[in-house]
Amino acid sequence: MEQLKSLQEFETLNTQMSATARPDMPTIIIPAGTCGRASGVLKIIREVQREILMRNLQEKIRLRITGCHGFCEMEPSVLIEPSGTFYPKVNAGAMKGIIDATLNGEVVHDLLYVDADTGEAVEKQNDIPFYRNQRRLLLEQNEKIDPLEIHDYLSIGGYVSFVDLLAEGKPPEEVIDEVKKSGLRGRGGAGFPTGMKWEFLAQAANGNGKYLVCNADEGDPGAYMDRSLLEGNPHSLIEGMLIGAYATGADSGVLYVRSEYPLAIKHLNNALKQSRALGLLGRNILGTGFCFDISMVKGAGAFVCGEETALMRSVEGKMGEPRQRPPFPVQKGINGKPTLINNVETWATIPVIMRKGAQEYGKIGTMDAGTKIFSLVGKIKNTGLVEVPMGTPLRQIIYDIGGGSSGKSGIKAVQTGGPSGGCIPKELFDLPISYDSLAKAGSIMGSGGMIVMDENTCMIDVAKYFMNFLKDESCGKCFPCRKGTQRMHELLDDISSGRGTMEHLELMEELAVVMKDAAMCGLGQTAPNPVLSTLKYFRDEYIEHIKNKRCPAGVCKELISFSINENCTGCGACIKACPEQAIKGEKKQRHAIDPACCSKCGACKSICKFDAIDIN
Amino acid sequence: MVNLTINGLDVSVEKGTTILEAATFYGFPIPTLCHKEGLSPYGACRLCVVEIGEEPQSKLVSSCTYPVEEGLKVRTGSQRVVNTRKMIIELLLASCPQSKTIQDLAAKYGVRQQRFRQEYEDCILCGLCVRMCNEQMMAGAIGFRGRGENRSIGTPFDIQSDVCRLCGACMEICPACQLRCTYNEPEKAICGACANLEPPCIAKDQFHDMMCYMDPCVACEIK
Numbered sequence: 001m002e003q004l005k006s007l008q009e010f011e012t013l014n015t016q017m018s019a020t021a022r023p024d025m026p027t028i029i030i031p032a033g034t035c036g037r038a039s040g041v042l043k044i045i046r047e048v049q050r051e052i053l054m055r056n057l058q059e060k061i062r063l064r065i066t067g068c069h070g071f072c073e074m075e076p077s078v079l080i081e082p083s084g085t086f087y088p089k090v091n092a093g094a095m096k097g098i099i100d101a102t103l104n105g106e107v108v109h110d111l112l113y114v115d116a117d118t119g120e121a122v123e124k125q126n127d128i129p130f131y132r133n134q135r136r137l138l139l140e141q142n143e144k145i146d147p148l149e150i151h152d153y154l155s156i157g158g159y160v161s162f163v164d165l166l167a168e169g170k171p172p173e174e175v176i177d178e179v180k181k182s183g184l185r186g187r188g189g190a191g192f193p194t195g196m197k198w199e200f201l202a203q204a205a206n207g208n209g210k211y212l213v214c215n216a217d218e219g220d221p222g223a224y225m226d227r228s229l230l231e232g233n234p235h236s237l238i239e240g241m242l243i244g245a246y247a248t249g250a251d252s253g254v255l256y257v258r259s260e261y262p263l264a265i266k267h268l269n270n271a272l273k274q275s276r277a278l279g280l281l282g283r284n285i286l287g288t289g290f291c292f293d294i295s296m297v298k299g300a301g302a303f304v305c306g307e308e309t310a311l312m313r314s315v316e317g318k319m320g321e322p323r324q325r326p327p328f329p330v331q332k333g334i335n336g337k338p339t340l341i342n343n344v345e346t347w348a349t350i351p352v353i354m355r356k357g358a359q360e361y362g363k364i365g366t367m368d369a370g371t372k373i374f375s376l377v378g379k380i381k382n383t384g385l386v387e388v389p390m391g392t393p394l395r396q397i398i399y400d401i402g403g404g405s406s407g408k409s410g411i412k413a414v415q416t417g418g419p420s421g422g423c424i425p426k427e428l429f430d431l432p433i434s435y436d437s438l439a440k441a442g443s444i445m446g447s448g449g450m451i452v453m454d455e456n457t458c459m460i461d462v463a464k465y466f467m468n469f470l471k472d473e474s475c476g477k478c479f480p481c482r483k484g485t486q487r488m489h490e491l492l493d494d495i496s497s498g499r500g501t502m503e504h505l506e507l508m509e510e511l512a513v514v515m516k517d518a519a520m521c522g523l524g525q526t527a528p529n530p531v532l533s534t535l536k537y538f539r540d541e542y543i544e545h546i547k548n549k550r551c552p553a554g555v556c557k558e559l560i561s562f563s564i565n566e567n568c569t570g571c572g573a574c575i576k577a578c579p580e581q582a583i584k585g586e587k588k589q590r591h592a593i594d595p596a597c598c599s600k601c602g603a604c605k606s607i608c609k610f611d612a613i614d615i616n
Numbered sequence: 617m618v619n620l621t622i623n624g625l626d627v628s629v630e631k632g633t634t635i636l637e638a639a640t641f642y643g644f645p646i647p648t649l650c651h652k653e654g655l656s657p658y659g660a661c662r663l664c665v666v667e668i669g670e671e672p673q674s675k676l677v678s679s680c681t682y683p684v685e686e687g688l689k690v691r692t693g694s695q696r697v698v699n700t701r702k703m704i705i706e707l708l709l710a711s712c713p714q715s716k717t718i719q720d721l722a723a724k725y726g727v728r729q730q731r732f733r734q735e736y737e738d739c740i741l742c743g744l745c746v747r748m749c750n751e752q753m754m755a756g757a758i759g760f761r762g763r764g765e766n767r768s769i770g771t772p773f774d775i776q777s778d779v780c781r782l783c784g785a786c787m788e789i790c791p792a793c794q795l796r797c798t799y800n801e802p803e804k805a806i807c808g809a810c811a812n813l814e815p816p817c818i819a820k821d822q823f824h825d826m827m828c829y830m831d832p833c834v835a836c837e838i839k
Contacts (some may be wrong), residue, residue, distance in 0.1 A: 302763060304763070321760075321763075323659070323681075324659040324677065324678055324681040324682065326683065471765055472763075473763070474763070474764045474765075475763050475764070475767075476741065476766075476767030477741075477743075478659070478660045478662055479660060479661050479662055479704060479740065479741070479742075480703075480707070482741070483707045484707065485764075486765055487707065487732050490733060507731050507732075510699075511707075514699070514703040514704065517665070517675075517676045517700050518665050518676055518704065519662070520659060520662070520678070
């Protein structure tokens with residue numbers, strides 16, 4: 001790759017690329033993010049590559065390996081361009097047929113997506129309800145580019161908005177104004193207006209440098225939207241940070257990525273290398289004298305390092321624990337220099353705003369501006385990443401896009417915002433999504449995790465799960481957070497094992513208020529949310545556990561027992577499945593469970609075909 | 617000078633002062649546990665929380681780390697602050713009931729019950745010893761390890777550190793087991809840790825060069 005030394009050369013490269021581009025050439029697009037790889041997409045890619053090479057089809061058909069497109073439930077999937085045909089859950093054997101059909105401009109009807117509601121096959125990706133109801137500003141780019149190819153990113157207009165700034169010599173204040181006008185709020189969870197944050201950094205004294213940080217330490221259980229952007233579109237972050245550096249006068253950038261994302265780290269390193277080689281990063285960018293470089297720091301796997309003050313300490317090489325603000329990072333950040341920290345999604349949105357224009361972007365969404373990616377997981381039919389405009393009601397995300405419950409029982413609640421968020425019951429599903437509305441409902445937007453729960457989920461168990469997570473992940477520096485999470489877990493454990501009293505609830509509420517008030521950082525302050533929100537909306541369940549020693553969802557082991565009803569045909573499947581040899585019975589006779597031996601693992605229930613196992 | 621209001625009283629203090637220093641100077645007592653003059657503020661025990669700002673936007677901050685701001689409204693004894701303090705003391709009492717410092721705090725702030733499951737821990741992880749060792753004794757022999765419920769204080773890999781001079785400053789400053797150093801009065805001793813520690817004057821026969829905090833000390837008693 002030859003380094004571009006002037007703005008003119010960048011222009012020439014872009015014209016050359018658009019002259020040689022062949023947009024109508026059939027392209028097989030295979031998403032190969034971490035989720036795709038887990039479902040065996042690499043085998044399919046090899047099959048397609050072999051087919052193309054063996055039959056010498058290089059000039060007739062293209063293969064593009066991209067990051068995740070969002071529809072993880074249907075992985076491994078294949079998308080055909082330019083027709084937009086979508087094949088879900090393909091296997092390596094089917095690829096020959098798909099290639100043949102694509103070459104002939106046909107469609108393999110047997111492999112198409114079938115809409116579960118109408119029972120009809122849907123050909124185009126954009127007609128599938130999952131995609132149709134979204135507004136995909138960021139995720140859409142993932143389909144169009146190979147994350148390992150900087151030229152792919154350039155071909156969709158990448159880096160142009162940044163280079164335009166350099167060419168026009170636009171005053172930095174105007175760039176900040178643009179971001180402010182767009183109404184973008186931080187996508188990491190707290191929702192601080194991004195433009196304002198940038199202004200603070202721009203105004204900070206510029207003694208010996210400023211830092212920009214991209215916070216890619218996504219640690220919420222069940223959330224992976226940042227991963228898909230890091231893996232699928234690393235250059236958009238780099239461009240976002242370049243624009244940020246131009247606007248604020250920062251000279252070094254830090255990508256703080258958790259080491260649990262090896263593929264993301266690989267793609268980011270590659271992207272940094274490529275943009276440096278092309279002269280879009282480093283010293284004297286495109287001969288304009290503008291300098292900005294980005295280095296990468298790998299997080300060692302502490303959840304709390306997603307908190308900005310802890311992150312900064314971790315970048316400095318110290319133990320990742322937060323400190324009290326003020327001083328804010330903008331006043332005193334990494335190595336004492338002014339520092340600005342934005343989330344992955346925020347940085348990736350910046351080039352989109354610049355391309356679209358702040359006003360256009362601001363028009364998207366109600367209540368708050370723009371779109372937000374959510375990772376929709378749990379007991380839902382269409383698991384995946386969903387990008388919707390702000391102000392979309394929860395119901396639309398869960399039922400129209402998510403397709404409703406994956407099992408037989410109905411949806412009971414949705415947990416938003418990760419361990420710091422809360423559970424929102426189905427009665428409130430008409431709630432439009434925005435930072436403030438979610439906070440009012442006792443939850444938070446967070447980084448965008450959405451865990452759907454059905455009637456078989458015990459809310460006490462959910463609260464206990466998150467509290468267990470938090471008591472491990474609390475850094476332990478401040479006392480109310482460290483001991484509060486431990487004690488809260490202890491109280492929840494008491495309730496779920498039948499030792500609870502009404503005083504437990506009172507004490508939990510009292511403790512929650514103190515943790516919220518007194519904890520040092522965001523982790524401790526939001527830690528009681530799962531407990532408070534379940535107490536608010538599912539108090540009956542708590543009382544049922546305490547007074548009647550009963551778990552309505554049949555989850556809390558100490559409170560349930562298994563028995564076999566008259567549906568039993570005596571097939572013996574459960575006898576084989578039981579790890580404790582607790583089930584006895586003659587063949588073709590109704591079996592019975594010995595409660596003394598039963599460890600309540602549920603293996604019999606999951607194997608029984610006749611619905612003969614009851615949970616009491 | 618910075619002008620602020622503490623509990624309705626208009627005061628002015630020098631720039632850079634913390635709320636804790638300002639309040640103490642003007643005679644408003646704020647309890648602390650992890651704070652000690654001469655050591656860097658840490659803000660971990662959260663006992664020193666005060667309420668700042670106007671309701672309903674007011675919030676609680678640790679006064680030992682919060683620098684005074686012009687026009688700041690501080691309340692050191694509002695209901696919210698008192699409730700928070702009481703709960704923190706209750707939590708402390710539930711974990712570390714044998715500490716005299718914590719017992720005194722409980723008595724002073726009227727905490728008469730402890731509703732959690734009783735634990736008997738030695739350390740409340742206030743970090744005073746770590747900062748003492750690092751900042752005053754210039755040794756840096758001990759530090760924090762682990763996180764969350766596994767957090768503890770000690771030397772790396774639990775091997776005695778080369779930089780430790782056995783000065784005893786860490787034990788002297790510890791609020792959780794102040795009685796450690798009364799080994800010569802065994803009926804008052806709680807953990808007896810000092811009995812297992814060889815005093816430097818015996819080991820090295822060079823007492824005067826050491827900064828010794830082991831007072832009263834077994835070795836001195838023997839002499």
